[in-house]
Amino acid sequence: MKTTSIRDLLAEQPVLRDLEPADIDLMAGCSHNEVFAAGTSLAREREVANRFFVVREGHVALELHAPTEPLLIETIGAGDLVGWSWLFPPYRWAYDVEAIERTRVIVIEAACLRDKCDADPAFGYRVMKRFAHVVIDRLHTTQYRLLDLYGAGDVR
């Protein structure tokens, strides 16, 4: 049975396109695989954000805890990134991340990646561009959701 290396797994991820092969190598040095059972927690609000995830299989829910029940922000599935609070201080998760079903992720250690970005600014720039793209996409979809396009139209 052929086992795929972490490097190859990263290279497969659509969300990490635009990164050069050498970039993938660098990132692989900060990464490893993990599996989360359904209902387990990948991150908790206000916890130190010292890592982030690329979802390989399964999907996770981003939630904010509220007094009577958690508020679901959105879900993230295979091929997508989870977490960008590791990018800037105070490096704290903005919400809870919970596995909705059994979920395989690539875990990328944040300090490790930040150090590599600092050491190689060109690499750092490409990483930041990729992230900015992900964030912009996520922002657009969030804005469209706020328009309540399917709604009763109390806003119109």
Place this chain on the structure above:
Amino acid sequence: MESGTLRRVTACVVLTPADRAIDELIGVFERRGYVVIGPRVRDGAIVLDELHGVVDLPVGWTDEQEAATYRVHRGGDRSLFAYAVGPQSPRRYLSPPKKTLWSALRIEGGFEFDDGVAEPPPYAFVGVRACELAGIAVQDRVLRDGPHPDPSYVRARERAFFVGVNCGSPAATCFCTSMGTGPAVEAGHDLAATELLDEDRHELMVEVGSERGAEVLADVQSKVSWRSATDDDLDAARNIITETTVKMTRRLDPVAARDVLISNLEHPRWDDVAGRCLSCTNCTLVCPTCFCSAVEDVTSLDGDRAERVQRWDSCFTLGHSTLHGAGSVRGDTRSRYRQWLTHKLSTWWDQFGESGCVGCGRCISWCPAGIDLTEEVAAIARENET
């Protein structure tokens, strides 16, 4: 409180025989206008109810308690107080399960209040244990000593007379010694009695705790034989306390419990106990210090008369922590059990400067799942994850 000691007071007498002394005591109370409340056997338990004479007491009865276990049986001797506490405590009378606070009538242009509600009679509690007196003192801090005293509680409390009894038959679920609340009756009593019973005698040693206690005792002394307590009597009483203390096996360190629970709010043990707890509220019903209440505004069918009623509530109900009438903050058993235990043993200290638990052990006996809070605290302390 040093266990095994009895304060040597000048007004310490021995009444003979014990049963007649109790009978006369009940008579004295009735003549003075009290309703006498004390232990009675009913429905397979020793509950609190009205006493009209010594024959109403559980004469010769004893109890056996363990987690999820409560049994009573007749031992066959003449003893009057050879059992520990039952499911009820004086809280039932001082802070009744249901009381009307006020009622009002709709009138032209508004509403007006009716006259105040009738108050209950003064109660004389006979056979109260040290842990129960400690429980009453804890409730005093909540209901009487804050900035908004509960008027009906204050009134009931002022009028209540307490005849304490030093325990000679602790239950396996008792842990008053750890909590510093017993077994000797040392505070809060008007009179405190120790039953001295063996083949040769059945006497009641009584010490005075208040002026009105002295008056009542003087009244009883005029009706039964009595003598001043001798050194032998005092030794016998002291030995009873010592033996009771030694028999107590359960332990809880109130200060250590306070600290370990509050620093382990996400300990896996909470999940474990949540798998056993039925959220049935028994523990809060039998606890002498629990004070949660629900306030309900009710109306007559025609809508012209309204009443505000206060009744016992429990943090184990889902409704206890609802927000805006939609959803509960403590929506699962785990969070509700944690709330109960951390309040009772930890945050009560922040709120009232003491532990909320008096070590009576009722919650252990009366939990159908047999959950023992001393064991839960020990488990968390052992695998301390701070």
Place this chain on the structure above:
Amino acid sequence: MVPVMSADVDSTTTTASRRAPVGPMVPARYRVAGRQPEAADAFTIDLLPIDEPIDEPEPGQFTMLYAFGVGEVPISVSGCPHREGGVLRHTIRAVGATTRALCGLEAGSVVGVRGPFGTGWGVSAARGSDVLIVGGGIGLAPLRPVVRDVLADREQFGNVAVLIGARTPADLLFVAETEQWRSRPDAHVAVTVDAAPRGWEGNVGLVTMLLDRLPITTDRSTVFLCGPEVMIRVVARELVDAGTDAERILVSLERNMHCAIRQCGHCQLGPLFICADGPVVTWAAAEPLLEVRRW
């Protein structure tokens, strides 16, 4: 019943003690002097006392309002009598049976009032510093007395900013008064909504967006913050991250209340009774408690 000599039993009142009810659970009667709609489901009710009035509330305190035959609910004071010409003002959102009943009362109706209860915002302690007031949704109601006190005593404070957020323009409270505040040169007032119809010329976006453009120095301010608990958390954290002292961020919390006098046990949040140790607490005290899920 034989009268007794000893003082231990007051036999004249054993069974039938009848006198007017007294105690902290008995409301004072007030008459509805005025009522006006504020937002789609919110009304401002003005009350004048019939019985002995309650003590003058401080901004941030609440009362228990009673609708005859329906029930009693905790409502923050949105206008203190000494600033409102003698009326006691509350702004109520109709979300349940009792609040709906209160919002439906005509002028002249009688309600019951108990209080005032709880901790106030402590506006005078903010003297000498910049003041930031952030209200989301119905959370602006308990903050209105703060704005009024600060603007009435304007020279006692540094820069003053008021940020108001709501779901839609139709959900904004105190619209006319907000315009008055906005027209003052000595106060920065910004309003934003989550969603708006065309024709709305104001901001659309989360209230945190307004934090960036403040003329106040957040790290030297006293902040008064009220709104949904999640909003409080998000805004408070952003302020702390920007350097504001968590001891100088005051928030108003909410829990289930029955008695409001620290005796029914419902409003507990850890060691705090929100009715007596709150509703106003510092973010420094509140944050660790709110972080514990379902406590």
